[in-house]
Amino acid sequence: MTRAFRSEWLKLRRPGMLLGGLGGMLAFSVLAVILTMARASAGPANESVSIARLSQPDGFASILERGSDFLGIFALGIVAVATAQEYSHGTLRSLLVREPRRIRLLAGKTLANLVYVCGSVVVASVVALLLALVIAPGKGITTSGWLGSGLGSTASTIGNMALASAGFGVFGALLALVVRAPAPAVIGGVAWIIPAENLLTRAWPNVGHWLPGQQLSAVVAGGNTVSGYTWALALGLSFVAVAAAASGALFRVRDVSV
């Protein structure tokens, strides 16, 4: 599995991938900072986008949470494309001749992609923090708490974002293995997370308590109105485990005929 991980890593560290994956996540994080701060106005601390709210120790964490859904979608897309391209390029044949132990190959490749996704989330968050620290004084937002008592909250949010992004990545890998082509995998994933889950939740509010995307979003927020943190973490991880098991079973038994 180590060789599969290192082999995949050779692909991930190329400039184009860094630009497309990490660059994309950076762009979303920076956009979240700029838009949130631009909207920040005088108002009580219980308003989500007020100067008072953002000046609280967990103010930066609340900014990060606003962009987290997009990071999750990006993570799903990165892993789905990286996995499905092995079919569309025909490279899976060569990989399996060199590593016929399919589960090891899949595990090593997916792990490398998830490490890349999580690393990108952390780097994007740190860059967003630096940017926010530069912009905040001009908007009258106090940032002393962010790096003081709020540092733990920020770190926890970044950790949850990385965890949720990894979860979305596992869903991306499963979709890629099912459809074996990058575009349908990404479109299917995005269609499920954004319109499908939102429509289901609006139609039947209690259903959100059981949907995978909603649980991962709740994990990032440390729990929300849909699900508490513990429930979201447990159910979200269960969904991820089922997706990983399904991916492994499918990859192991299916003929490679492309």
Next chain:
Amino acid sequence: MTTSTALPLAPPGAAPRADVDAAIRTRRLTKAYAGRRVVDGVDLVVPRGSISGFVGPNGAGKTTTLRMLLGLVRPSDGGGEVLGGSLDHPLGYLPRVGALIEGPAFYPNLSGRANLRVLATLGGFSRARVEEVLEVVELRDRGADQYRTYSLGMKQRLGVAAALLPQPELLVLDEPTNGLDPNGIIETRALLRRFRDEGMTVFVSSHLLAELEQVADWLVLIDRGRLAYQGPIGDLMGSSRSSLLVAGESPDDLEVIAAVARRLGSGARVVDRHVHIDDATIAAQLNRAAMKAGVTLTELTVQRATLEESFLAVTRGEQS
């Protein structure tokens, strides 16, 4: 070639000969999709240390067979061994196998060298080995260029380089000369001979039968999923009917010669300044009969069937 054992015109389903030192041996290898058998009970034998050609019409089941040998597709029935390891456990032999299946497949945005490093890392081979195989296929100078900028011929050569990474005992190549110019084809031919001379077994599928005729020692022919022939390539061509090319002193003699040949029971037709006679076994009788008819033959050449003609004869079921 380590053996000259012929397995001519093996009937489908016949047990593979046990007296061949085989790198690949299958028993009733079968693959069915939705009830349709694309490979049907193939008993394949590829002698160790040979260049073996794998031919058959489009859709005959060649690629599916190769995929089964490489563990990419699971047989529906039957089995076999590759380099002594069971098809059920590809890990037992794949580290000693190099393969180029259905054309070269690489990451277009990576350089040729980086593509090979991805495979070398996965297989546990050194970076020095990457440079060695780039040297073998003469791509070292272009190794830093992105794969997508390569010509078709360069892509094929990179595919061969990838197959050579493990210093394989068995090299499986699917259409390795596709897209190559005449020089490239000649170089590939020389490479295959070199690999064979170094002790490697080369199993090469190609639709360029003239190419295989020049380089292969052994031939496996499948048709509609069934084994139609396997054995030394010379045996197949020798077993095909040879023809005669005959000329006389004057153009007027040609029709006489053709009529004599027909009287002797062979088909004959005049084409340009020659008579083409289907049955070469009548050569002596023809010579005598032509003399009696007052015609002196100025040319009498036995034409052996080409591999292409032998291939057509087998696939059209003309051979017994």
